[in-house]
Amino acid sequence: MGRWEPNTRERLAKAALNLYGERGFEQTTVAEIAKSAGLTERTFFRHYADKREVLFSGAVELEQLFAGAVADAPPSSAPIDAVALGLYAVCEVFEERREFARKRHAVISATAELRERELIKLASLAAALAETLRGRGVPEPAASLTAETGVAVFKVAFERWITADGTRPLVQLARDSLDELRAVARGDLPVRPEGEAGPGVPEESAEA
Amino acid sequence: MGRWEPNTRERLAKAALNLYGERGFEQTTVAEIAKSAGLTERTFFRHYADKREVLFSGAVELEQLFAGAVADAPPSSAPIDAVALGLYAVCEVFEERREFARKRHAVISATAELRERELIKLASLAAALAETLRGRGVPEPAASLTAETGVAVFKVAFERWITADGTRPLVQLARDSLDELRAVARGDLPVRPEGEAGPGVPEESAEA
DNA sequence: AGGTGGATGTCAGTTACTGACATCGACGCT
DNA sequence: AGCGTCGATGTCAGTAACTGACATCCACCT
Numbered sequence: 001m002g003r004w005e006p007n008t009r010e011r012l013a014k015a016a017l018n019l020y021g022e023r024g025f026e027q028t029t030v031a032e033i034a035k036s037a038g039l040t041e042r043t044f045f046r047h048y049a050d051k052r053e054v055l056f057s058g059a060v061e062l063e064q065l066f067a068g069a070v071a072d073a074p075p076s077s078a079p080i081d082a083v084a085l086g087l088y089a090v091c092e093v094f095e096e097r098r099e100f101a102r103k104r105h106a107v108i109s110a111t112a113e114l115r116e117r118e119l120i121k122l123a124s125l126a127a128a129l130a131e132t133l134r135g136r137g138v139p140e141p142a143a144s145l146t147a148e149t150g151v152a153v154f155k156v157a158f159e160r161w162i163t164a165d166g167t168r169p170l171v172q173l174a175r176d177s178l179d180e181l182r183a184v185a186r187g188d189l190p191v192r193p194e195g196e197a198g199p200g201v202p203e204e205s206a207e208a
Numbered sequence: 209m210g211r212w213e214p215n216t217r218e219r220l221a222k223a224a225l226n227l228y229g230e231r232g233f234e235q236t237t238v239a240e241i242a243k244s245a246g247l248t249e250r251t252f253f254r255h256y257a258d259k260r261e262v263l264f265s266g267a268v269e270l271e272q273l274f275a276g277a278v279a280d281a282p283p284s285s286a287p288i289d290a291v292a293l294g295l296y297a298v299c300e301v302f303e304e305r306r307e308f309a310r311k312r313h314a315v316i317s318a319t320a321e322l323r324e325r326e327l328i329k330l331a332s333l334a335a336a337l338a339e340t341l342r343g344r345g346v347p348e349p350a351a352s353l354t355a356e357t358g359v360a361v362f363k364v365a366f367e368r369w370i371t372a373d374g375t376r377p378l379v380q381l382a383r384d385s386l387d388e389l390r391a392v393a394r395g396d397l398p399v400r401p402e403g404e405a406g407p408g409v410p411e412e413s414a415e416a
Numbered sequence: 417a418g419g420t421g422g423a424t425g426t427c428a429g430t431t432a433c434t435g436a437c438a439t440c441g442a443c444g445c446t
Numbered sequence: 447a448g449c450g451t452c453g454a455t456g457t458c459a460g461t462a463a464c465t466g467a468c469a470t471c472c473a474c475c476t
Contacts, residue, residue: 008454029431043455045433080392112328119327120320141364145389148360155356156349181353184288185393216423237462251424253464 009047009057011037016054021103025051025111052117055104059121066090066125067132079138083129083150084178090154091171098166105162126151153177217255217265219245224262229311233259233319260325263312267329274298274333275340287346291337291358292386298362299379306374313370334359361385 005011015036019028030051031041048054069089073082094101108114129147130140138146157174164173213219223244227236238259239249256262277297281290302309316322337355338348346354365382372381 030433031431040456041432042434042457046454049433051432115331116324116328119331120324123323123327141368141385141388142392144364145360145385146392148363149357149389149393152353152356152360156352160349177349177353180349181357182393184350184354185357185390238464239462248425249463250426250465254423257464259463 005038008037008039008043012039012044012047013054013057017104017107020055020107020111025107025114052114055108055114056117056121059124062090062093063125063128065093067128070129070132071135073136075136079133079136079142079146080149080178080182082133082136083146084175086129087150087154087157087174087178088171091157091169091174094158094161095170098161102162105158122151122155149181153181213246216245216247216251220247220252220255221262221265225312225315228263228315228319233315233322260322263316263322264325264329267332270298270301271333271336273301275336278337278340279343281344283344287341287344287350287354288357288386288390290341290344291354292383294337295358295362295365295382295386296379299365299377299382302366302369303378306369310370313366330359330363357389361389 012033016028016033019033019036030044033054034041034044037044044054048057066086066089069086070082073085077085108118126144126147129150130143133143133146134140153174157170157177160173160177161168161170220241224236224241227241227244238252241262242249242252252262256265274294274297277294278290281293285293316326334352334355337358338352341351341354342348361382365378365385368381368385369376369378
């Protein structure tokens with residue numbers, strides 16, 4: 001396997017992330033990314049299907065990790081608990097790369113086109129989880145609903161983790177969000193968790 | 209307000225949906241759509257931001273309808289119940305346009321790019337719902353989780369409605385999916401009904 | 417009739433993306 | 447060493463999405 005400089009794909013990904021961060025996604029041309037990595041535009045498109053995909057090369061591994069952990073959960077686990085195990089496994093991986101995740105997240109959330117791509121990756125993840133759950137004997141539509149729910153919980157927890165100062169580990173935020181979801185779906189009216197006096201909470205007290 | 213033929217936007221949208229359905233999205237050029245509507249490519253881009261957006265012009269109204277119904281729910285309603293009301297309002301609208309919805313859905317689900325666009329519209333919807341819930345005094349992250357959950361329920365119900373023969377109204381499917389979600393989140397274990405994982409339609413509403 | 421304004425047409429240009437073909441460089445084989 | 451193979455890269459030409467600048471047209475108003 002002949003090659004000039006090693007790690008072509010990673011060099012392209014790193015160059016892209018940097019340029020997207022500096023000039024913005026739309027203001028960066030693929031030719032610039034390639035040049036910055038010492039390659040040509042054509043080579044870029046041999047490694048990544050399009051200009052956005054360069055930021056999402058890790059999606060497949062993420063999916064495998066998440067779904068694998070769900071598959072390995074004890075057979076007696078309720079679907080939502082199996083998904084929780086996958087959630088925790090994923091959180092561990094992210095915990096080690098917080099700065100990278102932050103930088104990448106900043107670029108993505110700044111550009112509508114990149115947000116689209118991220119959403120479809122998350123949808124693919126949800127589909128994979130649903131498939132795994134069906135493999136565990138969970139019928140539809142429970143499998144899909146549980147999978148979508150798990151992804152929603154991850155999104156919420158990740159957002160809080162990226163935004164916060166980093167003292168609280170992602171896995172803990174995920175656990176909290178999951179608990180919150182159970183309460184929401186149960187129909188419990190959410191009581192204010194902490195002393196935050198943000199937008200006033202009107203008269204919410206009793207439940208039906 | 210000068211104009212040649214009326215309903216320019218609608219003519220473009222109809223032409224696009226037809227061509228996408230016949231030749232496929234990628235095999236259809238914007239110039240062809242415009243020509244088919246008796247207009248030019250440039251005019252197409254004056255009405256729609258890009259080639260995909262022509263299929264999503266109703267997203268804003270949908271969002272307003274959904275969020276409006278949530279906002280109008282009784283103040284004492286639990287968040288999930290308020291979202292349910294919005295869900296039902298949206299279902300009514302779709303019920304009247306089943307054939308259009310089916311055709312459009314077929315085109316979208318056949319093309320990755322269009323699925324991306326649809327996802328971001330749904331995400332926008334979820335964001336609007338979350339905002340509405342916060343306006344009702346629901347704190348985060350319960351507002352976002354409830355909103356995402358509501359959208360997930362809609363997706364599942366819509367998919368079943370489009371796939372099925374149409375005898376069951378969408379609103380009923382939505383109600384069922386919502387019940388299922390509550391069961392899932394409660395941790396009720398939908399165990400394999402008869403020990404076989406066949407594609408047979410499983411029992412729903414199998415809880416107390 | 418004449419003027420105004422919004423919608424449309426025309427044209428040129430950039431850039432994402434693709435196919436066809438040439439080239440390079442490492443490796444194995446004799 | 448010499449040679450051939452093969453995968454990765456470079457080069458070039460082409461399509462089509464999308465944009466900006468400017469001309470033109472039609473409906474309406476005075």
